[in-house]
Amino acid sequence: MKIKILLLVLSGFLYYGTGFSSSLRITQIDSSDLLLNQNIVLYLGLMDAQGGAIKNLNQLNFLIYESSNKKDYRQIKQFESFQTNSNISNGVNFLLLIDNSGSMYQTIDGKKAHNKSYRRISIARSAVKSFLNNISSANDKVGLAAYNTNYDAISELTTDRAAIEAYLDNIRMPKYKNEFYSEIYGSLTMAMEAFKAIRGRKVIIILSDGENISLFEKTGQPHRIFKKKVIQYQEPLKKLQKQGISLYVINFGKKGDKKDKHLIKIATQSGGTTFDAHNPEDLKKVYFSIVKQIEKEYQITYKASMEPSEKKYVKVVYTGKKERLSNERFYFTGTVFGQPVQELKTEIFAAFIIAIILLVFLSLIRFEKQRKKPSLEILNKGNANVSTQILTLGQDKINVGSGGNANITIAGIPSIQDNHATLFYDKAEDHYQLIGNGKLTVNNQAIATKILESGDLINIDGVTMVFDEGQKK
């Protein structure tokens, strides 16, 4: 069995699409623990020149640097943890995304398939079943989705492999012409929903037999979900990077078939890679290779630096006996309060001082002012019209009433007399005496005459006024 697996691995790497040189890839950056514990988790894939995983390394083989500007890198001196085989113990979350466009119902050579088993889709089903048998961790979860013009989420992530096998047979040939296209970028964008509330290693493996073809771009008909929007490759790439999901691409078809030119960028920039498969055996081996690559990844956890930036660049340098490899990626650092200014300008400090000065000033202002001279001030005029709101008292005699000659004329209330009340100033006693000619109250008491005190409230048929003696000398 072991020999069989070894042979499979070795032969599988012969199909590794990007060549045979040694490579180091940061396959995933998990920053979900950054805000609470300051932790960044890196998943590292390290392959030798023969395409095999470089094993038995320790943390001394790795150096990690962080930068906020991609120029000035600072070394991370201490790792929180260094783990090998963590993906076996913790499990990997795989979403298998299968092309279900019209061409998948042809033979690998692009001809009409008289026998269903020669169809590309049948070969893909068989390869996926083989993949399900090869994943070794009980904690691995697999989800299944198919795409053509539309995205079909067939199964959410599950450890139940038999269920996934059964679901494979639910992939049905598209019925209508408009379903035959390949909305690869749009489908990738939707595929990421499968990883809702999922932590740990996250991988999408897409099997594609062609290029991205947008329904709207091709036919002018709006898409059921994307409407008239043509999804560009940058959109799924950015989302994969933000959510720390790596994309592995399998270009399936005969040699020389057109491949999507952007999928390789999405794969490499999201931490994954691309493979070509030209026959059923190739396809099984490629799926197997992907599983083995991921299982052999190293996991390093470290405390992130506090340099302010929207993005943090991480550079990993591997030093082996013969070689030195490096790889660089970034993660997003969402700070709660945003980014700082470049320099603390004077206006920033001035704002604080101004605020304090204005507060002191406010606390010193007297919002109430005592009137200097005696006055009568209307407080509530009710339904009446009054000739003046505040009358400063300077005369010896003041008339209040409805008459036009009154010092304060109150119009509109029939019960008020022409000269309803008179206010006399007594120079000798220095006080004002109110004499009512009609009905009135002072401080809610009916009076005929009263020597007024400051603050007395006079009420004449609902019109209220307050007497103020002003500042006495």
Added chain:
Amino acid sequence: MSTFLRKLIFVLIGLLAGLAAWPVTEIILYFQTLFSSYLIFSVIQGVCVGGVMGGFFGSIESITLSKRGSIIPSVFMGAVIGIFGGLIGFLLGQGVLTLVMEYSLSNQIFINYGIPISRITGWTCLGLFIGSVEGIRSMSWIKIKVGITGGLIGGLLGGLSLEFLRLLIPEIMYARLVGLLIMGSLIGLFYSLIEHRYSIGVLKLLNGKLKNKEFLIVNKLIKIGSSDHSDIQLKDYTGIADFHAEIHIRENKILIANSDSKNPVIVNEYRIKEHLLKYEDIVHIGTAKLLFLYK
């Protein structure tokens, strides 16, 4: 001071609180690298912003009621409450962030909206605590309720505008300034509006140096006197005891009682021990005359 002017001063002091919180925010952000983690960094930010804003809001009551002697202790107490507000506000905001994160880690909607929503939650909690500064200081449950409601609405709307402005104004420094100004003034505005809604009457001074000052009746117990510790302080009038009279709210009715045996309380020219206040009653305490009005 009319109730309108009182509202205006609440808004003004809210604006000043936002203005003072801005440099604090910028300085802490500037020294981000000195912090050991994002968590500590953000907690300190919340504590400092809360402390400064709380201090400013703590001064409002002393300023509007012309109680100059109690301004500094009020500012200090407001700052302490604001520090707790900032701390708890941030932790709750952070808690929402973590909770949402757990359930929608890979959801694009969360990335677009979840983080701003959790930040707004933090600002709302901060507003809630800052708003309740005066209530806690005066140990008045009604004022705490007023502050919680006003602060919550102000904090929520202010937080929303802060997030919105971050998108609108690329010069992030000024976005934060405008956002903090809006948040501070909205907390002040909504506090005063809610306070007005909760109050069941007004006592208006008719004479003397504080003529036309209006005192809202919100608390269930209001002490009137010349002491710094009285709720309605009549300092520039004569014949007034430290604690001269009390106003009680009982079943939505307002009762005034004499609390000093030597100095009388006169209502409508009659000396009273207790009296149920009605519209346009004139309360005579020492040389001060107050007009009772329903709100």
